[in-house]
Amino acid sequence: MTDLDTRLTRCFAGAFPDLRETQIPSATVDNTASWDSMGALTLTALVEEEFGVAFGDNVIGSLRSYPAVRAELARSIPDAAAPVSDR
């Protein structure tokens, strides 16, 4: 697991406390009951706070799954996506 995954998992656990840690990597809007509009806002705020990024309106709408959020972060801050041992 990369540093990005560890931190992102923490954000998901904060936004969706009903998810087990093993469910988080495959979490999507459709399979997570608490991922409603309020949950999405909380997740966005936690990710922005954790990674020091600010998502634009055009991006927020596309953040509908763990892989999607991870991909956006990897694009915004490539260094965070590298395994810890590579850095």
Add this chain to the structure above:
Amino acid sequence: MKLAEALRIFREPADDANTFLVSLCTGFTPLHLQTFLGAHLRQALRNRSVDIGVGLFGDLAGSIDNAAAAPSRHALAVVLEWQDLDPRLGIRRLGGWSPHDLPDILKGCRKMLARLRAGLAEAAANKPIALTLPTLPLPMIGITPSWEESQIRLELDLLLDEFRAQIGELRLARLVSRQELDLRSPLDQRFDVQSELNAGYPYKNTHADVVGELLAHLLAPPLPKKGLITDLDNTLWSGILGEDGVDGIAWTLDRHAQIHGLYQQLLASLAATGVLIGIASKNEPANVQLALERPDMVLPQDRVFPVAAGWGAKSEAIREILRTWNVGPEAVVFVDDSPLELAEVKAAFPEIECLAFATASPSAVWQLLATLRDLFGKHAVSAEDALRTESLRNSAEFALAQGELGSPEDFLEGIEPVLEFSFRKDPPDPRALELLNKTNQFNLNGYRFTEADWQSYLSSPETFLQVISYRDKFGPLGKIAVATGRMNNGSLILDRWVMSCRAFSRRIEHCVLHKLFERFEAEEIRFDFVPTTKNNPLQQFLKEITGDDPQPMSRLTQTRFMERCPKLGHTFQEN
């Protein structure tokens, strides 16, 4: 506090089933503000569970009305923003910002403020309210550039000032300090335009954190400290008394020592609000006496008691002062310019808050004054606050006289004690809540009330409130004891009972029970007793009067009380 931390704190399981129920009234989606408020309340209430209900989007006045009418809710946190006064003052509606719209906007604001005031007045009749007035920047509705104040802004400020003054008069309403908000949350870092447009939530997280914390402070305020012990040389004044002499020490602008004068001025103000001020100084006692008698001292000599001057360790002087005051170290602040002295005292009394007086840095002293104001701040000053230092001096005389006047009965008769009982609970005496929350030693169970809990408890028709005042020939002690409880099938259940340590050794505790038996014609009193680390004096008394080790719901029959109660020569009055 970060949002992730706030979420964790707010969601942590609580030990207490007695949930604190708050209505958060906003015109916007409260989202993370709700989380921050909940987390700060959880911290302030030491892990008691907190439930925060929210109102309808875009209807602040309706939310306040609903919260006022909800009997189960303990308190209201109200957050007013510009768009709640008129939607055109927000950015989610396009009603017009033209100059010709402005008179109508002002008219709408005036009407809405009147409605909000009525709703808040109704709510504040029996529920505590914490309130912020607009915290966000006003949109660009004026015609002036940013550096020139606009007429509409001036008129809005006038309306808000009037509203602020009206709210300030409501007994249970508290306003968040604008100055503190401005210091903690800069204006340009409050408004999240994107979030407001997308989600109807206008706050950046840093701002929501500060607003939540300040609201929580108002609904669950920290207990103020009781006493301040100060050093003298290069602290209360500039200079070394032993070297510079009585005339060589200074605290004024012309002697480049104004910061010490300001410190004295704050101490005088604290003393006037009932804070105990003592002195611990390494100096010749006679010199200290002469210095304190200087007529230009800003801190009057009669506001200071006791003065512990000598050459022993500071911690020993402080031990003597604590004994005289009869307060615990956790309720005391010590101020000294010497890091060594501060460390020595801290090692002896880890619970004492030790603060440095940085003589060489006026800015640091300025910050110290602000810290002291926060540690000792209170909403209002009671008559007892003005009496406190004087009654401590009288207690010293009282202790001397006690040794001179023979038997306890002779002594009590000689001092002509008078007890005044009040059973009024609407409106409740604010001194009663203060005593319940600050008394440790003679305290039946150590339970504390928030203002909201207190209002809720008293609103029950079964409960009674007994407030006891005392005076004797040494002077008045003011309101020094409180008992609350209810009757249940001939038994009087005593829920809370506290007495100030200043009132010990006068058999007031016996008088309180005597009066309760008499007034309620109770067959027995049952005590909701819980041992604490500090309530040994109460435990001793219960053991003496009941004849048994105190237990939860210990019992005392009227017959047993009359057998064991010593002679009481007090005069009883009731108002």
